[in-house]
């Protein structure tokens with residue numbers, strides 16, 4: 001699902017960035033990526049979904065040589081991935097249902113096809129009762145669940161989640177983890193960045209750590 005060959009990324013000569021990362025991840029895996037603030041976790045995810053290009057090295061995601069994609073092919077590649085952002089990035093003046101359905105409309109699905117996917121997705125994240133609410137009428141945990149629904153409504157093979165529990169209390173974090181496990185159970189490959197040690201220790205998933213520009217295995 002993911003392969004990095006000697007990938008480095010530096011933004012400028014003052015920051016350390018990522019250095020010579022070689023890594024591969026099989027389909028169906030569920031991994032945590034940890035590291036202190038500023039270590040490069042978000043940068044790693046950005047490289048994976050093509051929002052940043054490596055300074056050197058090559059990477060493939062779901063069979064695509066991501067670094068060489070531009071324009072329409074890059075947009076098509078991104079539509080095949082699920083990405084959960086740290087700050088949710090919901091559209092404020094659209095309802096929950098519209099925020100989630102937006103992806104499907106953009107892909108050209110008709111109303112029937114949208115409804116067929118939307119309803120079970122909202123159910124999966126426990127938001128069927130909140131479909132007509134606006135983001136500012138929701139709690140933080142609910143907003144994060146909308147962002148998960150949006151990321152998975154088109155059943156991507158790979159889900160990249162940047163600190164998906166970062167702003168949530170323990171109960172909400174565990175709810176999010178439960179949803180992510182359900183997605184893993186239907187075969188979606190999942191990469192989660194987090195600096196929440198308690199969360200990492202609660203589950204027995206492989207753990208990678210970004211440290212001094214390198215990617216190390218903390219738990220295989």
Ligand SMILES: Nc1ncnc2c1ncn2[C@@H]1O[C@H](COP(=O)(O)OP(=O)(O)OP(=O)(O)O)[C@@H](O)[C@H]1O
Nearest residue numbers: 011015017035036037038039040041042043044195
């Ligand atoms: N667009 C950018 N331009 C210049 N430097 C950047 C840019 N984005 C990130 N950096 C720098 O790259 C380093 C890694 O940042 P990154 O956001 O990947 O860290 P992180 O591990 O995700 O941190 P956090 O846990 O705080 O979100 C930091 O030193 C940051 O200042």
